[in-house]
Amino acid sequence: MTFLTISRLEKSFGANRVVKDFNLEVEKGEFISLLGPSGCGKTTVLRMVAGFELPSAGRITIAGKDVSRLRPNHRNIGMVFQAYALFPNLTVAQNVGFGLKVKGAPAREIAARVAEMLALIGLPEMGERYPYQLSGGQQQRVALARALAPKPQVLLLDEPLSALDAKVRVSLRNEIRAIQRELGITTIFVTHDQEEALSMSDRIVVMHQGVADQVGTPFDIYNRPATRFVAGFVGTLNTLTAQVIDPASGHVRVGGSDLVLGRALPGGEVVLGLRPEMLRLGAEPGMASLTGTITELDFLGSVIRLRLDLGDQRLAVDLFNTTRATPPRVGDSVTLALDPADALVIGA
Structure with a gap:
């Protein structure tokens, strides 16, 4: 009440x-x-x-x-x-x-x-x-x-x-x-x-x-x-400009990588929002992929924050620290896995 x-x-x-x-x-x-x-x-x-x-x-x-x-x-x-x-x-x-x-x-x-x-x-x-x-x-x-x-x-x-x-x-x-x-x-x-x-x-x-x-x-x-x-x-957000290839399927191109969002989009360009924790290192079955080059790496204890170049756009990625894996290095080219459902379409 x-x-x-x-x-x-x-x-x-x-x-x-x-x-x-x-x-x-x-x-x-x-x-x-x-x-x-x-x-x-x-x-x-x-x-x-x-x-x-x-x-x-x-x-x-x-x-x-x-x-x-x-x-x-x-x-x-x-x-x-x-x-x-x-x-x-x-x-x-x-x-x-x-x-x-x-x-x-x-x-x-x-x-x-x-x-x-x-x-x-x-x-x-x-x-x-x-x-x-x-x-x-x-x-x-x-x-x-x-x-x-x-x-x-x-x-x-x-x-x-x-x-x-x-x-x-x-x-x-x-x-x-x-x-x-x-x-x-x-x-x-x-x-x-x-x-x-x-x-x-x-x-x-x-x-x-x-x-x-x-x-x-x-x-x-x-x-x-x-x-x-x-x-x-609210929170940290990556904003990426994406070129819409197929509006019906939500197929877009970001920095040379293609994503299919699985939802209808307007034509032309859209702005995508990606939280840093939504992305994971490596390709995964059923997931979309982005490829970029690491330009900065910050060790923050429980979290490792990467900053990548995707062509002419920048992307921050948060990874959980683990003693079982060696973190990537500045200059490495890496593939990132992304669930298309996590991508926010926040504007044209």
């Missing part, structure tokens, strides 16, 4: 339309990520849901109630910011209990809820410390506990991990997702990091120039991009 509905949402600042006809239905307990580059409108959407910005047009409903014009403190929403926003003069426990205190909750109830939240974020012994005595990851955990303490209907996360170093970021995103699942709270998460969105989300909204270009599961967003922008923005 739909719990949060955003209908035809618009936001303009003067003549600049930042959000354009944005629509989204969120199920109760779902984790949704708004993913896109800087300036695409994702944070503006989040701020309108929170009540920090009023929509220029459209409606926002939570549990059937229109909250579009309500003040933030009347929406029962918890929010976690990028910069922690903890009160430096309050202890950890006082920060976590702040929202409950503002609501006038009894001291005993506040103490019990604070203890529950500190246990939930794995900091049960830190209640008497001050924010400056905590690491960045610990401060963000406290900010999350403060947002959750008043039992909000919806949790909003505005790039909460971007200020942390890589190892802490990976650990904390796993913790946030585990806590969200445990509580079953409806969550909207804003990020420009593809890996965060793909690993954490039930569904992803890819935004581009104020518009939701595609809404789907991480699997669909990555493997079945609906627009050229989504195909290029």
Whole structure:
């Protein structure tokens, strides 16, 4: 059942339309990520849901109630910011209990809820410390506990991990997702990091120039991009210009190699999208083949990334590292196997 509905949402600042006809239905307990580059409108959407910005047009409903014009403190929403926003003069426990205190909750109830939240974020012994005595990851955990303490209907996360170093970021995103699942709270998460969105989300909204270009599961967003922008923005993508030889069978020529895609294509030229991991070294029965010359080789640990010349076009290929095989060398001419069904046709 739909719990949060955003209908035809618009936001303009003067003549600049930042959000354009944005629509989204969120199920109760779902984790949704708004993913896109800087300036695409994702944070503006989040701020309108929170009540920090009023929509220029459209409606926002939570549990059937229109909250579009309500003040933030009347929406029962918890929010976690990028910069922690903890009160430096309050202890950890006082920060976590702040929202409950503002609501006038009894001291005993506040103490019990604070203890529950500190246990939930794995900091049960830190209640008497001050924010400056905590690491960045610990401060963000406290900010999350403060947002959750008043039992909000919806949790909003505005790039909460971007200020942390890589190892802490990976650990904390796993913790946030585990806590969200445990509580079953409806969550909207804003990020420009593809890996965060793909690993954490039930569904992803890819935004581009104020518009939701595609809404789907991480699997669909990555493997079945609906627009050229989504195909290029999410993950690494090779784009190759192909000459169509037979439109009916999808027979195309790329850099001197012929592929039969097995689907109808327009005549002339098309642009094909190939993920680096879709290609394998060597010819294989029933697979299409591409031939090229290795110009660069990067050893990345678990992955070996090759860069090849296919005539006047370039191609990146990711191979899994294995101790049982010697990697090819720069200058080698190699054949690559490709399942034609994996090739994306992303434009003429």
